[in-house]
Amino acid sequence: MNNAIFNTKWMFPVLLMFITFWHFPISANTVKNNKEQPSNLNKFQYYLESYENMDINSVASMFADDILLRDWKISVKGKTEAIRETQKNFQSSESIVIEILRTFESANAVAGELKITVNSTEVLYVTDVVTFNSDGKITSVRAYIGRED
Structure with a gap:
């Protein structure tokens, strides 16, 4: 052999x-x-960073026209209404600090467990579930209030 x-x-x-x-x-x-598109997790992090910086233009640019924005107090549909609600939050806050505690990513969504401190005094534990369309725009933000433990 x-x-x-x-x-x-x-x-x-x-x-x-x-x-x-x-x-x-x-x-x-x-x-x-395969042109180096940012992952959904990267887009989620950028969204939260823009929100924390109260940058309405960056946040608005990420919203799809048919976005659903829902939390434990409100539910709005459409980009104009979502921007209006986001702007209200920014105007009623002196500062927003968002700490990402955990994230879970799927093909078209990211869920993040967050610690949000508003005006250095109010601490909220929130889970955001953010979905993205094929263009990478946010089609929904569903926020659920939680607690520290």
Whole structure:
């Protein structure tokens, strides 16, 4: 038997290339569609950072036209109403600090357990569930009040 056929110096790289290209074919569409889009988690974090900074323009730019904004006090539908409610929150607050305690990401949504401090005095424990459409815009923010423990 010829040992050159089983020479591991070249066999492993060839086998690896065979497996890679056979089982994971790369096409022009794969490369084209894989343009370093921010993950939903990144978008969620940016949304919270913009909210914490009370940057209405950044927050509004993330909203889809048909967004649903709902928490334990209000429920509004549509970008104009969601912006109006968000602006009310900003106007009634001197400061907002958001600490992300935990996150869970799925294909089109992120849930985050948050500690929100408003005006350095009011501490809220909230779970936000944020969904995204195929354009990366926020289609819903559902906020649920919790407690520290």
